[in-house]
Amino acid sequence: DTGVSQDPRHKITKRGQNVTFRCDPISEHNRLYWYRQTLGQGPEFLTYFQNEAQLEKSRLLSDRFSAERPKGSFSTLEIQRTEQGDSAMYLCASSFPRGVNEKLFFGSGTQLSVL
């Protein structure tokens, strides 16, 4: 497999601007997860897709955040009106459901800095 790809690797933006990140999962994986990792913390779950359906959203995902997976392949995460507290690494992971043997494959992440 070619791995999970995330774009861009780094994004610097000014407070109040909108940003969009993209995640391309491993091709045969129909599950896709978004996590956020702030400095000194472990990854925190944001949302989960099964194919194109967004099945779960964390309370961390405020109204300014929206995620899509329109054709069940790549996914986008948009943050509107960014705030300095949004600065973090945004990680995407994909998997194929295998019950307890499900294994998440993570991308390298998008590092967001809000000035």
Place this chain on the structure above:
Amino acid sequence: AQSVTQPDIHITVSEGASLELRCNYSYGATPYLFWYVQSPGQGLQLLLKYFSGDTLVQGIKGFEAEFKRSQSSFNLRKPSVHWSDAAEYFCAVGGYSGGYQKVTFGTGTKLQVIP
């Protein structure tokens, strides 16, 4: 609520020395436990996982972990550390909720390896 504690933020070991990274968890039922490694600029990679059965779990790169229910611990060990093991290590606990893998990560332990 599930949670993970990694009491050591930073550990330094000499190359060739043994390693033990500590992890304590809180979970209401039989936990699924994981150890992930994150190298700089890379995504998280699964080292090993415990679901049931033998409490000593073997993983990739020569790592192992032991599940101790009485101590709510899942410590990661390696008998002889290599310089390439320098990275950040995350313990995670979770299970299946709503048909997908719901995982809570610890805050991580950064491993430095000195010659």
